[in-house]
């Protein structure tokens with residue numbers, strides 16, 4: 033179906049749904065949330081505390097960390113109110129941020145450490161004390177070190193969050209090199225793509241931009257502050273948004289133009305924009321001459337990518353491509369090719385993101401108001417700590433097995449990625465590559481990994497191909513999960529250690545880097561309702577137990593171990609977390625007190641622009657220039673300029689399965705929250721109405737979604753809001769853990785049907801490369 037047909041549909045949606053969509057996202061006072069204030073939690077506060085207070089802290093219901101004041105009455109949370117001084121969240125809390133007030137009182141949250149007594153996955157547990165749990169974990173770590181003579185035989189998996197920092201104190205104390213974090217399931221390719229041009233991963237100054245092209249960055253539902261707020265508030269200033277998405281999302285409803293792009297072809301669109309801008313001489317010649325490398329090569333390279341050619345690929349009319357290119361250039365440098373966040377889409381993600389960066393560069397939309405700007409942090413003091421060097425630690429298994437993996441694409445389909453045979457050309461040593469690491473663990477090559485400690489990551493649902501993840505779990509002799517609830521990662525563990533929720537604990541300071549950097553932290557707004565502990569306390573407890581086991585220290589230099597005990601164990605972990613926070617802020621007199629009062633600290637309430645536009649500035653690239661042509665890529669045998677290769681296409685009768693956020697929930701972590709469950713109980717399969725007719729499926733029918741790796745069943749949502757060549761359902765349902773009773777077995781899991789393709793430059797999972805069939809259940 034071509035755009036024209038879909039555009040008609042769009043007008044109909046606008047008429048039908050405009051108001052509803054606009055209301056949904058930032059409504060802080062929905063009826064549901066009034067319940068928090070009135071009832072919710074009847075348990076008395078553990079301290080018997082009396083009185084009323086407003087305590088500043090920051091949200092942990094998603095990655096954004098918006099600021100709030102908790103209204104606490106008699107030791108219990110009455111409501112969370114947005115913090116107007118926290119200008120990243122611009123006095124806003126979203127639905128999830130409001131619903132966070134329920135977390136400490138959630139009926140199924142973890143309250144005490146548990147050790148498995150039945151078979152794995154049987155859900156039979158024995159309650160133990162934190163002290164017993166710390167001792168058990170320390171002993172298990174020692175056992176695996178002795179047995180395998182390799183500390184890296186224990187895998188440490190974690191997702192971002194302030195206390196992840198303390199988890200890494202535990203990891204480094206033990207000394208495994210196998211850490212795996214969330215970026216290769218999320219934004220590794222966008223970081224790699226933009227850095228390959230500018231040397232850094234920048235931000236978009238959406239507040240001041242006049243024209244923005246957003247590629248599937250569904251900011252009205254996939255909330256990233258402050259951008260989600262800016263795109264709504266900037267309308268009166270005349271900001272224009274062009275939005276590409278195969279689905280008609282809430283952002284499509286807000287945008288000036290919605291292009292239902294053919295999935296996987298955005299690169300063709302961007303290359304054609306570059307083609308028009310260069311051939312019509314609309315680029316910023318002075319900027320290009322002064323700051324960039326490779327313009328002549330780019331100019332010759334994009335000649336082939338005309339709008340007429342691109343129309344056939346991306347199904348966006350050539351006339352619209354000309355219009356977009358000219359508008360982009362007209363408003364430059366206040367024009368933005370929005371970088372996005374989750375870019376784990378296709379096997380060509382890095383080249384697509386590179387092209388967006390190149391488009392920005394040639395129009396001079398760099399480090400200036402309303403353009404793309406380098407991030408800057410609030411300087412925070414860091415402890416200069418040295419962990420012992422352990423001899424028995426093999427290098428990362430996803431690196432050690434390098435060269436052993438072919439790209440997942442069959443040979444005849446390799447052309448769609450044009451990528452080298454092996455993967456993870458630029459693997460991050462700290463983040464690892466989740467899918468590649470899992471493959472290496474399954475092969476047990478070049479060594480065995482047979483134990484795992486997981487912090488705040490539900491890898492069973494977050495990593496594509498759930499069956500493969502379960503096979504990896506079968507390889508593990510011991511699994512410990514540190515979580516707040518019985519998610520799948522905890523349910524299949526042997527030892528479960530509860531962490532206090534973000535409202536019950538102190539977290540160390542983090543600088544939320546950006547165009548307007550601010551620093552924030554967390555202070556407990558209530559005492560832990562069930563005497564749970566923070567990751568800081570858990571690291572302290574486990575490391576103190578580790579210190580008592582001599583076998584853990586015999587492959588390190590004695591003096592280094594002594595220093596470690598003095599400086600890290602006694603000097604940091606055995607002190608209150610407030611000392612840590614004070615040290616971090618010690619470069620800024622008065623900042624600690626300000627943070628306690630206002631929850632936020634910043635050096636300036638105005639962004640600064642232009643630091644990298646000074647004469648002689650060296651960008652962090654090989655040439656020191658903005659690399660339109662990346663010389664390092666050329667040296668690695670990769671394309672130095674983004675080259676278009678058509679994506680693989682589903683065979684007749686199959687659909688591409690695409691993913692995306694829903695405003696009410698975060699990944700798999702919030703669906704069991706009582707307030708959010710009230711408004712989203714299940715997911716449904718978005719299926720284009722014309723296709724549904726062909727398949728004899730009507731709205732609400734139960735359907736089976738089948739890929740080469742799995743099958744799921746859910747209800748159909750028959751709609752014109754999605755292209756006919758793809759289908760969609762939201763994340764976080766079809767759950768395996770019976771101890772998340774609201775969502776257990778409700779709706780469908782994405783991880784169960786996702787195949788594990790990989791973007792081979794960054795090691796990112798490519799989550800939109802799975803084709804499925806749809807049948808009536």
Ligand SMILES: Nc1nc2c(c(=O)[nH]1)N[C@H]1C(S)=C(S)[C@@H](COP(=O)(O)OP(=O)(O)OC[C@H]3O[C@@H](n4cnc5c(=O)[nH]c(N)nc54)[C@H](O)[C@@H]3O)O[C@H]1N2
Nearest residue numbers: 191217218374488489490494514515519531699700701782
């Ligand atoms: N199928 C599919 N997979 C995806 C994605 C997708 O859309 N679909 N998205 C990808 C992206 S962009 C990302 S960022 C990743 C995210 O993947 P994850 O980081 O694994 O995110 P969640 O699934 O929300 O799991 C978070 C876990 O942390 C726990 N938790 C929450 N708060 C706390 C806390 O304060 N302390 C502790 N200890 N635990 C806590 C939750 O209970 C939950 O078990 O998933 C990626 N994988």
Ligand SMILES: Nc1nc2c(c(=O)[nH]1)N[C@H]1C(S)=C(S)[C@@H](COP(=O)(O)OP(=O)(O)OC[C@H]3O[C@@H](n4cnc5c(=O)[nH]c(N)nc54)[C@H](O)[C@@H]3O)O[C@H]1N2
Nearest residue numbers: 247248249250254255276295296373374692693695698699
């Ligand atoms: N409510 C809510 N907000 C969140 C999160 C959350 O879980 N819930 N998670 C946070 C995190 S960790 C992240 S990484 C960000 C993610 O924020 P986004 O990067 O905006 O991610 P998604 O919602 O996954 O958006 C993907 C969109 O791309 C569309 N799409 C699919 N294929 C294509 C294609 O080929 N081309 C184009 N142009 N579009 C395509 C999908 O239909 C979908 O609407 O959101 C953050 N904000």
Ligand code: SF4
Nearest residue numbers: 091094097098126129
């Ligand atoms: S966007 Fe919502 S859930 Fe995320 S940190 Fe902000 S208020 Fe919390």
Ligand SMILES: [Mo]
Nearest residue numbers: 217218219374
């Ligand atoms: Mo993410």
